Amino acid sequence: MILYDGWKSIFRVAIMCLLTYPFLVVLLRFFGKRTLTNENIFDFIITVTYGATLASIITNDKVTFADGVVLLVMLTLLQYIVTKLSVNSKRFSDYIKATPAFLYYDGRFNEELMLKERLRKEDLRSKVRQQGLNSFENVEAIVLEGDGSLSIIKKADVETKDALEGVAEKWGGN
Template sequence: MVIEHVVILIRSISAFVLLLIITRFLGKQTLSNMNFHEFVTAVILGAIAANFAFNEKIQIGHLLISLAVFTFTSYALSKIVIKNRKVRMWTEGTPTILIEGGNILEENLKKNHLTLDTLNQMLRQKDIFDYGEIEYALLEINGKISVMKKKEYQNVTLKDLRKGSKDVGQFPIELVMDGQLLEGNLKVNNIPPEWVTDKLTARGKQLEDVFYAVKGSNGQLYIDFYHDKISHPIDIE
């Protein structure tokens, strides 16, 4: 009886250590903004680790093989989604607009199985109690909500005080991602592709050089290139 307890103790500690190693291997994204495939991986790995700790009928070798397969599958998929936007959209989904111009989009609430009570709670956690303050509210792929307030309800910055700007902000428009034009966004917002390419040409760059480009709420174009010319990037360990 004592031997059995010792075996379970050793297996439990081993399962914990294995999960810790796997989590470190898969990266920080698994801990913070968990998406669909990472959630599935976490559930499966947790179940395997639990069996590894307590189910003596299952051979340890089989459990280790399962852990290795799911770990490397998740790792490979995480690398693929970085390179391929279509795969990323399929596995992770896309943000959903819940509120636009202070108006609730009921159909989008239904599609995401959200009630008004849940939406109100999420908004209160953002210190928002009045729908009239909201320009856009999005449900992110990690299940959290992001809110862009109307211009008159946004916090005043030093730039606002200097310029006294009262322009109505627009929702940021993503134009380029991973070196590819987002033609759907361009078409909906009546932005010709030539406008983007001309902006890049003026900077001596090509579309393939662009990692991400977005037209901000202030109408300014923000471009991030693959090579940022940062010789010593900071990485906080």
């Protein structure tokens, strides 16, 4: 039946929630805050996977609590290994993480990169407005970060440019 299948399934969902959710919280606390940061696309994928996995454990009666525990531990362990490798190996980190790049810098738009990343000037204008700025004259740079977010660097904030270090220009052959 679609609306009600008996108390057994409702009881199972409630018990699985009471077991699985606290287990995931403890597991993530044990492995540290880095486990759920969204520094790159891999981190985003693992975060979404946690949600999908938790939902499957709770709602799929073919997945036991023990199966769910193993699945969550394995996902967390793999995430831990990948982040540990990316911290300890620049080569591995470069492979896993996308390099931030300028979409706008020093009064110029990087049209080639904007086209590649499917961004329009209007998208950048919107982000500039969200920062409370009314003109690109107040913007030193707009950076497409490795996690896909946009960072706006205001001209007033640019006494030293050390935060822009490591941003790839990727500008017409640069």
